[in-house]
Amino acid sequence: xxxxxxxxxxxxxxxxxxxxxxxxxxxxxxxxxxxxxxxxxxxxxxxxxxxxxxxxxxxxxxxxxxxxxxxxxxxxxxxxxxxxxxxxxxxxxxxxxxxxxxxxxxxxxxxxxxxxxxxxxxxxxxxxxxxxxxxxxxxxxxxxxxxxxxxxxxxxxxxxxxxxxxxxxxxxxxxxxxxxxxxxxxxxxxxxxxxxxxxxxxxxxxxxxxxxxxxxxxxxxxxxxxxxxxxxxxxxxxxxxxxxxxxxxxxxxxxxxxxxxxxxxxxxxxxxxxxxxxxxxxxxxxxxxxxxxxxxxxxxxxxxxxxxxxxxxxxxxxxxxxxxxxxxxxxxxxxxxxxxxxxxxxxxxxxxxxxxxxxxxxxxxxxxxxxxxxxxxxxxxxx
Numbered sequence: 001x002x003x004x005x006x007x008x009x010x011x012x013x014x015x016x017x018x019x020x021x022x023x024x025x026x027x028x029x030x031x032x033x034x035x036x037x038x039x040x041x042x043x044x045x046x047x048x049x050x051x052x053x054x055x056x057x058x059x060x061x062x063x064x065x066x067x068x069x070x071x072x073x074x075x076x077x078x079x080x081x082x083x084x085x086x087x088x089x090x091x092x093x094x095x096x097x098x099x100x101x102x103x104x105x106x107x108x109x110x111x112x113x114x115x116x117x118x119x120x121x122x123x124x125x126x127x128x129x130x131x132x133x134x135x136x137x138x139x140x141x142x143x144x145x146x147x148x149x150x151x152x153x154x155x156x157x158x159x160x161x162x163x164x165x166x167x168x169x170x171x172x173x174x175x176x177x178x179x180x181x182x183x184x185x186x187x188x189x190x191x192x193x194x195x196x197x198x199x200x201x202x203x204x205x206x207x208x209x210x211x212x213x214x215x216x217x218x219x220x221x222x223x224x225x226x227x228x229x230x231x232x233x234x235x236x237x238x239x240x241x242x243x244x245x246x247x248x249x250x251x252x253x254x255x256x257x258x259x260x261x262x263x264x265x266x267x268x269x270x271x272x273x274x275x276x277x278x279x280x281x282x283x284x285x286x287x288x289x290x291x292x293x294x295x296x297x298x299x300x301x302x303x304x305x306x307x308x309x310x311x312x313x314x315x316x317x318x319x320x321x322x323x324x325x326x327x328x329x330x331x332x333x334x335x336x337x338x339x340x341x342x343x344x345x346x347x348x349x350x351x352x353x354x355x356x357x358x359x360x361x362x363x364x365x366x367x368x369x370x371x372x373x374x375x376x377x378x379x380x381x382x383x
Contacts, residue, residue, distance in 0.1 A: 004369070004372065005035045005036050005037070006031075006036050006037070006085075006086045006087055006365075006368055007036070007037040007038075007039070007083060007084065007085040007086055007087070008028075008031055008036060008037065008038050008039070008085060008086070008087040008089065009038075009039045009040075009041060009079075009080070009083065009085045009087065009088045009089070010024050010027075010028060010038070010039070010040050010041070010042075010089050010091065011041045011042070011062070011064075011076075011088065011089070011090045011091065011095040011096075011099040012024055012040070012041075012042045012046070012048055012091045012092060012095055013042070013043065013063075013064035013092050013094035013095040014042075014046065014048075014091075014092060015043055015045065015046045015047075016046075016047070017047035017048070017051075019116070019165060019282075019285055020091060020092075020116040021046075021047060021048040022165075022285075023116070023165045023166075024040070024048060024091060025048060025051055025052060025055070026166070026168070026357060027166075027357075027360065027361065027364070028040060028052065028057055029055060029057075030166075030357050030358075030360075030361045031361065032057065034361065037058075038057055038058070039057070039058045039059070039060065039079075039083055039085065040052040040057050040058070040059045040060075041059070041060045041061075041062050041076070041079065041095075041099070042059070042061070042062065043061065043062065043063050043064065044061030044063075049061060060079055062075060062076065062095075064094045064095045064098060066094075069097075069098060072098055073098050073101065073102055076098055076099055076102035076103075077102045077105060077106055080102055080103055080106040080108055081106050085108055086108070086109055086110055086368065086372075087108070087109075087110045087111075087112060087368060088100065088103035088108045088110075088111050088112070089112040089113075089114055089139075090111075090112070090113055090114065090135075091114045091116065092116075093130065096113055096130050096134070096135075097126070097129075097130065100113065100130060100134035100135055101129075101134055103134075104133075104134050109371060109372075109375055110136055110137070110368060110371040110372075111134060111135045111136050111137075112135055112136065112137050112138070112139055113130055113131060113134070113135040113137075113138050113139070114138075114139040114140075115138060115139065115140045115141070115145060115149065116141055116282060117141075117145070117282060118140075118141075118142055118144055118145035118148070118282060118303055118304055120148060120152075121148070121149060121152060122152075123152050123153065127153075128153065131149065131152075131153045131155075132153050132155075136159075136371060137159060137160070137161065137367060137371070138155065138159060138160040138161070139160075139161055139162075139163050139364075140160065140161070140162050140163070140282070141162070141163070141164050141165060141282030141283055141304070142162060142164065142282045142283055142303060142304035142307055143162050143303075143304075143307050144303030144304055144307075145162070145282065145303070145304070146160050146161070146162040158370075161363070161367060162307075163360060163363050163364060164282065164283035164288075164307065164308075164354070164355055164360070165282065165283065165285050165288075165355075165360065166355060166356050166357035166358070166359060166360030166361065167285060167288050167289055167292060167351070167355060167356060167357065168356070168357050169292050169351065169352065169356050174294075175294045175344070175345070175348075176265040176294060180265055181265050181266070184262045184263075184265035184266040185197075185198065185199065185200065185266045187262055187266065188200060188232070188254075188262070188263065188266040191254075192230070192232070192252050192254075194230060194252075198230055199228060199229045199230070199268060200229060200230050200231075200232050200266050200267050200268065201222070201226065201229045201230070201231050201232070201267065201268060201269055201270075201271065201330065202231075202232050202233075202234055202263070202264070202266075202267040202269070202270040202271065202290070202295070203219070203231055203232065203233045203234070203270070203271045203273065204233075204234055204270060204271070204272050204273070204284075204286040204287070204290065218273070218323065218326075219231055219233075219251045220251075221327075222326075222327065222330070223249075223250040223251055225327045225330075226327075226330065226331075226334075227250075229250075229268065229334075230250050230251075230252060231250060231251045231252070232251075232252050232253075232254050232263075232267070233251065233252070233253050233254065234254045234263060264289075264290055264293035264294075264295040265293065265294075265295075267290075267295050268296075268333070268334055269295070269296040269297070269298055269330060269333045269334070269340075270290045270295045270296065270297050270298070271297075271298050271299070271326075271330075272284060272286055272287050272290075272297060272298070272299035272300075272305070273299075273300075274299075274300065274302065274305065282304045283304050283305070283307050283308050283355065284299075284304065284305060284308075287299060287305065287308060287309065287315075288308060288351050288355045291308070291314065291315070291344075291347040291348060291350070291351050292348060292351045292352075292355075294344040294345070294347075294348055295344070296315065296316070296333055296340050296343060296344055296347075297309060297315040297316075297347065298315060298316045298317070298318065298326070298329055298330065298333065299315065299316075299317060299318075300317065300318060300319070300320035301317040301318065301319055301320065302320060305317070308350065308351075308355065312343070313343065313346055314343065314346050314347040314350050315343065315347055316329045316332070316333060316343075
């Protein structure tokens, strides 16, 4: 990797604080810590804008509302002309329509369209403008999404890249021995007001309201099939936890916590349930975080998820169309500790190699450098 430093502008139109916005902020801070300049353009009342400003990143407020389109387009051109970025990276259709056009008009050398979910994109004229004309590269978060977009818009391998969201792997994420695992279980049991020798199966859930009944049925079935374990649902936002509270006595809600090492070390295994409305997933951060803490992960065999969960190697997968196979897989995980230990090590190695912030940052910088080399060669040919 060379020592060239880049100025990078990210644009985002959403008012949410989801995995997309977390990725933008984490990637931006990683780039800043590695010597690059980063600017965030987002609605002034968005969580991303506020958090970027709190972290001393340069910010510009743009709403990306359709009614303000022409005025904001000229504003973006002014910003790009003033900042002279090497990269403009758009993160959604609403901001891409304005930002990539303005970046192309002002001659920004490297224009990127980031696609954060795997939902299918239609081959329409406006989409062709974004994916074929306005941007130089497309970033996706899964191999399935890359394959779909490549086929839909007839892209080459040098135009589209799968770069999953990276995570920070804490020094605390070490393999738990019997002592640390017992301590973590006891800590979680006390927090939940349970018997001190309680055992736990974790559930990482996307908290989608429309799947309440499906989840209720699954949780109640599992609580009956595993009477010696408590089910713990982690990371539910406070404004969405009411839908889970009356499931059954052996299902518990754990608020969002930063002490993820203690939580994951307390679990015998972790189940990942994605949003059923969104079948085409990126690589789930929830799964990679658990794997980073050596927690065995079980998830559905679905796009994106299968990028990281390789059955019997880095995790276990079940057929989402045959959920009755899930209890047998959980039972296998509980009854084969030596095999599970080897699987957890393999999963952690995969995370370290491909799914950390360092890995993500290095992959992105390589693409910037490829673009720089291409531009330099073009200049040499002209001169």
